[in-house]
Amino acid sequence: MPKGCRFRTRASGRRKVLKKKQREEEEAKSEAAISLQTSADERFSVDENPADSNVGIVNPPRGAVIQACTLTSGLIAALGILLRQVSHVAAEEGLPVVDCSEQVSFGFEIWHLGLIFGLILVISSSRFLLLKTWPDFRESSEAANQQVLTSLEPLDYLLVAFLPGVSEELLFRGALQPLFGMDLKSVLAVAALFGILHLGNGRKYSFAFWATFVGCIYGYATIASSSIVVPMAAHALNNLIGGISWRYSSQSFKALK
Numbered sequence: 001m002p003k004g005c006r007f008r009t010r011a012s013g014r015r016k017v018l019k020k021k022q023r024e025e026e027e028a029k030s031e032a033a034i035s036l037q038t039s040a041d042e043r044f045s046v047d048e049n050p051a052d053s054n055v056g057i058v059n060p061p062r063g064a065v066i067q068a069c070t071l072t073s074g075l076i077a078a079l080g081i082l083l084r085q086v087s088h089v090a091a092e093e094g095l096p097v098v099d100c101s102e103q104v105s106f107g108f109e110i111w112h113l114g115l116i117f118g119l120i121l122v123i124s125s126s127r128f129l130l131l132k133t134w135p136d137f138r139e140s141s142e143a144a145n146q147q148v149l150t151s152l153e154p155l156d157y158l159l160v161a162f163l164p165g166v167s168e169e170l171l172f173r174g175a176l177q178p179l180f181g182m183d184l185k186s187v188l189a190v191a192a193l194f195g196i197l198h199l200g201n202g203r204k205y206s207f208a209f210w211a212t213f214v215g216c217i218y219g220y221a222t223i224a225s226s227s228i229v230v231p232m233a234a235h236a237l238n239n240l241i242g243g244i245s246w247r248y249s250s251q252s253f254k255a256l257k
Contacts, residue, residue, distance in 0.1 A: 058147070059146065059147060059150045059151055060147070060151065061151055062151040062152055062153065062156065065148055065151060065152060065156075065160070066152075066156060066159060066160070069148075069159065069160045069163055069164065070159075070163060072164075072167075073163035073164050073166070073167040073168075074167070076164075076167040076168060076170070076171050077166070077167035077170050077171070079171055079175075080167065080170035080171035080172075080174055080175045081170065083100065083171070083175035083176070083179065084100040084101055084170075084174060084175050087099055087100045087101070087175070087178075087179060088100065088101045088102075097179075098178055098179055098181075100174065100175050100178040100179060103178035103182055103226070104173065104174050104177070104178050104182075104222055104226060104227065104228050105226060105227060105228070106227065106228055106229055107226070107227050107229070108227060108229045108230075109225075109227075112225055112227060112229065112230050115221060115224065115225060115230055115234075116230055116233050116234050116237070119217060119218070119221055119230070119231075119234035119238070120234055120237050120238055120241070122217065123214055123217060123234070123238045124238060124241050124242070126213075127141075127210070127238075127242060130210065134206060136204060136206040137206040137207065137209075137210060139204070140202065140203045140204045140206050140207040141203075141207065141246075142246075142250065143201075143202025143203065144201060144202050144203050144207065145242075145243070145246045145250065146202075146250075147201060147202055148160065149243055149246060149247065154247075157240060157243045157244060157247070158240065160239070160243065161236050161237075161239035161240035161243055162236040162239070162240070164235075164236075164239065165232060165233075165235035165236030165237075165238075165239050166232045166235075166236060168194070168235065169218065169228060169231040169232040169235050170228060170232070172190050172193070172194050172215065172218075173190070173218055173219060173222040173228060173231045174222075174228040176190050176193070177190045177219055177222060182222075182223050183223075186219070187215075187216055187219035187220060187223070188216065188219075190215065190219060191212045191213075191214075191215030191216040191218075191219055192212055192215075194211055194212065194214075194215035195208040195209065195210075195211040195212030195213075195215060196208060197211075198210075198211035214235075214238075218231040218234065218235060219231075221234065
C-alpha cells in the first residue's frame with residue numbers, strides 16, 4: 001500500500017476516535033444537566049409543599065357545611081326515631097323485641113344536671129390532654145375542624161354542635177344500644193361502630209379511637225340515667241366547647257381568616 005494511503009487511513013481513524021469521544025462527552029454533559037434539573041425540580045416541589053398535614057384540605061363554603069350538617073343529622077335522627085318506633089310497636093304486639101322507648105326514655109331529673117356536667121368535664125379535659133400529647137390525634141382533629149368550621153359564623157357553631165350531638169345520640173344510645181342490650185357488651189359494640197363511622201375526611205384511626213372512647217362514656221351515662229337527654233346534652237355541649245376552643249386557639253384558623 002502506498003505511504004499516502006496508509007497516512008490517510010490512520011488520520012481517518014484518529015478523526016473517528018476523536019468524534020466518538022466528543023459525542024460521549026456531550027452525552028455525559030447532557031445527562032448531568034438533566035440530572036441537575038430533575039434534582040432542582042424535586043427540591044422546588046418539596047419547598048412548595050411544606051410538612052403541613054392540612055395541605056390540600058378543601059374548605060367548603062358556609063352554606064354547603066350547614067346544608068350537609070342539617071341533611072345528615074336529619075337522616076340519622078329519622079333512623080333513630082324509626083328504630084325506636086318499630087321496636088315499640090313490635091314489643092306491644094308481643095314480639096321478642098326490646099322496647100327502646102322503655103329502656104331509654106326522654107325523661108329528665110335534677111340529678112342528671114350533675115351527670116351532664118361531669119361528662120363535659122371528663123371529655124373536654126381528656127380532649128385537651130390528647131391534643132397536647134398525641135400528634136396524630138391533633139392532626140386529625142385539626143383537619144376535621146378546619147374542613148367543617150373554617151367558613152362558619154360564630155352562631156353557626158350552635159347548629160353544627162347540637163344537630164349532630166342530638167341526632168347521633170338518638171340513634172346510637174337511644175336506639176341501637178337498647179336493642180343490643182343495656183350492658184357492657186352493648187356499650188362497647190355501639191361505641192366501636194360509632195368510632196368507625198367517624199373515620200374519613202382527614203380523620204385518622206386516632207380520631208376513631210377517640211370517638212369510641214367518648215361513645216363508651218355516653219353509653220355508660222345512658223345506662224346510669226336511663227335517659228337519652230343526658231348523652232344528647234353532654235354530646236352537644238362538648239361539640240360546642242371543642243368548636244369554640246378551636247376557633248379562638250387554632251393558628252390555621254387565624255391564618256385562613
